[in-house]
Amino acid sequence: MDEEVKAKAALYAAIFLTFLGYGGRFAGMEPVHNQFFAWAAWAYILFADNLAYRISGSSPAVSRTGELLRLAGWSVALCALLELLNLRLGIWYYVWQPSTLALRWTGRFFSWAAFLPALFITAELLRAAGLFRSIKTPPLKVTPGLLEASLIAGAALLALPLAFPALSSLVWASFLLLAEPLNYRLGLPSLLREWQGGLPGKTLRLFACGALSGLLWNAWNGASGARWEYAATGKWWPELLGLPLPGYAALGLFALGAYSLCALTGWLRAGKTWEETSWTLPGAKPPAWAMPAAWSIIIITSYIALRLADTYSVKLYIGWL
Numbered sequence: 001m002d003e004e005v006k007a008k009a010a011l012y013a014a015i016f017l018t019f020l021g022y023g024g025r026f027a028g029m030e031p032v033h034n035q036f037f038a039w040a041a042w043a044y045i046l047f048a049d050n051l052a053y054r055i056s057g058s059s060p061a062v063s064r065t066g067e068l069l070r071l072a073g074w075s076v077a078l079c080a081l082l083e084l085l086n087l088r089l090g091i092w093y094y095v096w097q098p099s100t101l102a103l104r105w106t107g108r109f110f111s112w113a114a115f116l117p118a119l120f121i122t123a124e125l126l127r128a129a130g131l132f133r134s135i136k137t138p139p140l141k142v143t144p145g146l147l148e149a150s151l152i153a154g155a156a157l158l159a160l161p162l163a164f165p166a167l168s169s170l171v172w173a174s175f176l177l178l179a180e181p182l183n184y185r186l187g188l189p190s191l192l193r194e195w196q197g198g199l200p201g202k203t204l205r206l207f208a209c210g211a212l213s214g215l216l217w218n219a220w221n222g223a224s225g226a227r228w229e230y231a232a233t234g235k236w237w238p239e240l241l242g243l244p245l246p247g248y249a250a251l252g253l254f255a256l257g258a259y260s261l262c263a264l265t266g267w268l269r270a271g272k273t274w275e276e277t278s279w280t281l282p283g284a285k286p287p288a289w290a291m292p293a294a295w296s297i298i299i300i301t302s303y304i305a306l307r308l309a310d311t312y313s314v315k316l317y318i319g320w321l
Contacts, residue, residue, distance in 0.1 A: 006061075007054075014047045014050065018047075021040055022040070030321055034225035037224045041114035041118055041220060044118060045114060056128040058276060060121060064274065067273075076112045076113050079115060080305035081305075086309075087312055088162055094314045095227060095315050095316040096226050096227060097316065097318070118217075120262075131204075132201040134201075137198050139197060140192070142193075142195075147181035147185065150181045154173075157177060172253040176256045179263070186264075189263040207253070207256060210253070214247070214251035229242070230243060232244075269291070270285050
């Protein structure tokens, strides 16, 4: 399909989702009001993608539609992983969830699927606008020792919160520190390689879009009937949209780690990722069974995460939905 036709179709879909989602939310129409987060998130994704396409002539939804769908799948996988970690860390819990399983899981699935597309399309929009493009830094010397230290630090920052949940904020840096050395060694897209070239722009944009996306996520969540709430709020720090201010810095780190983890999945596709550029891997290609095995694990893990979240993370159900 011609990209211009796809762009117009995506724009019409965004307008439809906006009118139905926001209209349903303010009119109290169910289940739109209860599941408002998913409606708002996908309307934003399509609008922001359309704007990025108009500015730069390329965007994930219009130019690489298949990549957007894969990104949504990886988003579900990452959210399932975070949900399993949350069982131990206790960072958030859910309230006002529909008692109807099909509605509850459908809403959660589309919400989970929206996180990474919203995050990375925001980053694409910031890139198209030229944010941080001209910033240069002295080249970072990437050594085997630095890569080993990053892996060790990442493992420690993941293990410590699991052992001591009061240190849960450390987990947001662990994904970046664990994935980046692997990406660098495998020849995949790497923020370390960007810094090695004296180009911190992508890192700064991702961090900024993590905080910005966090503002949007918490705003949509607060307007939804079914929503999450944070277990520890307002004790030591002022809040913004229900999240203590340091939480937005944590979301910036989450954006960096999410990018690195998604880049790491490019190994399963011989260097291809959701971005425009494909990478030629220096080592052996992954075996043919690797991708089907990965998606099988994702499906099983997502099912387990949904079941366990219903059992341990949902604090309040409503009976009329």
